[in-house]
Amino acid sequence: MPRGAAFFAGMNKAQLRACIRLRLKEREFDEVFQDDLISDLIAEKHYYCSVHDLRPSQFRMVYRPGGGYDFYGLFNASRWHKVSWSQCLDPRDQNDWIQSALRLASAPFLSARRLAFPICERCGVLPSTEVDHVSPEFQSIARQATQLMTTSEFRNAFRGFDWWSDQPFTLPLDNSALAYTLQAHQSATLQAVCKDCHLQNATDRKMLRGGSA
Structure with missing residues (x-):
């Protein structure tokens, strides 16, 4: 338009x-x-x-x-x-819904990391309140996962969404994007961090990408 x-x-x-x-x-x-x-x-x-x-x-x-x-x-x-x-x-893109569902699916892995490391793994001082996807980054996992989805999987994911439910949007258990995301988190490098260190990690990666361009 x-x-x-x-x-x-x-x-x-x-x-x-x-x-x-x-x-x-x-x-x-x-x-x-x-x-x-x-x-x-x-x-x-x-x-x-x-x-x-x-x-x-x-x-x-x-x-x-x-x-x-x-x-x-x-x-x-x-x-x-x-x-x-x-x-x-400003309609929400379908991929945004998929990414939200994948973040939700990754939550148990993040919670487990925080429980295992209650103190920030980067500064070693402050309590860990967040978990950073060090490698691969979550956006990379989600992008690859979404590319694996077939047209029918997209259609089935949204067809089965119960808008009237208070439960968040999730993907069917046999969805290929969900399976890939769960598998990727088995070997992903995660780091339990405080908020400031999480931001610093992101800044460091951005600078590294810029320096290698």
């Missing part, structure tokens, strides 16, 4: 985003309200609702600790569900 072209209701994305934000500024947290513009937008542009002919009739914003809010739509007269109007303007 050309930059600045009309996207919905005669407005381009920037105008629509500004319009919706202005409307929401007039609403209080937990207030139940109707907004036909947002309802129509979600019904037509939301990645799930548009496919399943779902149109929310009412909305409410729930305060999120730390700032911001979670946005809920009322479906089928009695069923509230978290829904993102902003993702209708």
